[in-house]
Amino acid sequence: MHVRLQDVTKRFGGIAANDAITVSFQSGKIHTLLGENGAGKTTLVRILAGLLNPDAGSISIDGHPVSIDSPKHAIALGIALVSQHPMIAGHLTVLENIIAARAGGQRTIIKMKALRGEVEQIAADCGFKLDLDAKAQSISLGAQKQLEIVRTLLSGARLIIFDEPTDVLTPAESDAFFVLIRRLADQGKAIVMITHFLREAIAHSQAITILKRGRLVASVVPAETTPAQLAELMVGVLPSIVAATEETPGRVRKTVLEVDNVSVEEDRRQIVRRVSLTVSEGEIVGIAGVAGNGQEDLIEAIVGLRQATEGRITIDGTHVGFGETRKLIRDDRIGYVPPDRHRDGLAGVMSVADNLSFEVLERRGMSRFGLRRFQASARHASRLIERYRIQPPRPETAAEKLSGGNQQKLILARVLDRNPRLLIVCNPSRGLDVGATAWVWDSVRRVRNENGAVLLLSGDLDEIRSLSDRILVFFRGSVSGELSPDEASSERLGLLMGGAGGEHAA
């Protein structure tokens, strides 16, 4: 299969998200698209998947011109897109979600048994252990990705596109993922991948195309390049980085967050087991762990979104409890960036300005007698958009129209801007380009250097290692080890995240 895009252009209200892009994708190759946030990567693959109509340009498959005017048509042509965010019906089972790929066709009666066999076969071929009868919303993000891969294969796709696939995968899952797509490519599929991890691009692809502000700026052979070179092609020169530590020795640091023997239950099952930890002023404490080991639930308990079944949580010595979240936000005692920005962060149909106002809605100046003050809100939005470089810089845009990375910037902006006493950030750089990542890391370090307390939860070990002053590893609801960043080799972290080895922390 040879898919060629010729001078493809797509405009959104005057801005060209794709500007005369010419590129081709071939069987047997893994082709990576790189570019900063908002460069137009997702737009390009959405055009291929029939989700967007290009304004100009043409697409051909094996030399035959095609016009892909619907997702159904794309599937018929053998093109499938695995989006950044799982496109699944959560209340249906895994199997039902997978065979939805077929049920859309002409057949009115679904041969459940035969299809089930086929699905099991594909899953086994890929080395997936999927519970076909589980509700799709109850399985991990990694498993949801597997679900979507099986679905594309069942639909007979020959060009498979992955938009930031490794964001939600654990390091082990990522490794398995790359082995799998290599095999698919060897079997003759064409693979397109979007990523912000430059190392991944170099290690696993045969072609790299770089987009910048909607234009194709470079095509690079992975074997002949370095991450630094790619970064420069994408964003130019990186901003300088705030010193990792600015030690003032001998200072007494007050404890800000104290978690004492806290447990959390869900469905009568203990998902957090008697965890204790502290975070002090001027300190970044990182929590590493495979998603779903209870760390997210502990964090929800800390911010008051979940009831702790036992134990005590204090911030600056005062007890905080379930249901106090809004109060803690209003008093700037906590700032909270939730782990799943797509689900928990934004109201997509509301404007960027509205979304930016969430945290400060009831503040003096932003509202009076329960009435919103739009001018203040607009000023606030413009300031944050400028300061955090949210693109496009238009407060009235619906938040869902922003690129993935810019949505992330929006959420970070409204939290970081408040200078909370305790900053709790989850996966802050997920979906961000190298420049924005450096910048966000910078901001987090600045909070620390200005004597704030930071609790960082991340699935990205590089992020954990480069930011944290101390690292706690979570496994099955408890802390399986505490490390300093120097001790935290990938192997060591990996072992602890899998529940083996390491001394138990207090």
Added chain:
Amino acid sequence: MPLSSYFPAFTWPAFAGNRRVGFAVLPLAGIAAALATTAILVWIAGANPLAAASTIVDGAFGNTYATGVTLVKATTLLLAGLAVGVAYRAGLVNIGAEGQLQMGAAASAASAIYLQPIVSGSLLTLISLFAGFIAGAIWSGIAGFCRAFFKSNELVTTILLNYIALAFVSVLVSGPMAASSATFRESERIPASVQLPKLIAGIPLHAGFIIALLSALLVGLFFSRTTLGFVLQVVRFNPFAARSQGWSINRMIVLAMLLAGGFAGLAGSVEVLGVHGRLIDGFSPGYGYLAIGVSFLALHNSIAMIPSAVFFGAGITGMSYLQRSLQVPSSTMFAAQGVLIMFVAAGTALAVQRARQSAG
């Protein structure tokens, strides 16, 4: 994961299409389809659809009196429509405007009749309106409470509550509140001084019309300008985001339902205080159900509900005139109403979906 029960199956940005359909015309297409179906019904009933059409318009707007009647119907429909729209804009489906309106009417009538020894005149009118609002609010508040704390679907509970309310009013006017001299099931008459004044002499249009217009305006301001209205909309668009901001979804659900039902209660009040002057069994020809159409046709925008309510009001007066003048059976009228609500709701729902899809 209880939150998932708040959440639609496909999260944004769901499977988005990209065809440019003139989706704005869909609600109008809905009306057209409804009119066509009505024409067929009329034809089956043995009348000429074209003659019927002009008869309907004549009946609704033919003279100032008819127009007044139409606006009186629109008044009740507008208030009841707000009950549907307010709930909808907080992500809730309120099919219970009919029951809320019945309870509002009962409370309004009861207070206007039994408080006479203590207060009188326009002060009693105000108290009676207030009682109507509160009764409607409590009635839908029950559904909101059940939704928030027992996860029971408000669509179902509001329907069930409708039946209870209707039966309750029937019982009231047959026994406890029945007028001593009455042959119908109705209460004592409310003194003219307590009833809502007429706006223009000789025309049935009453002051409730102003109340309804003001209510629509207030609801519009509530959603566009207040922090509370803003939070309610976040709850609708993404309850997960609302939750992680620490906004209590349960509290918001109860609040939205209380507010919604209050307006339906007012609709009942204006029927009692402005139209009938007493509580009558079966006073509502299904205003609470037509209200669903009123709200959907206006895409739940409270200001757009004003013309929408007039349209539906004209439907009622026009059709009943048709029934009288061309001997079309009343069942035709009810069938036509049902068809209208169905097509309008389908048309607007489709339009909203298309609009979101084409925006990609």
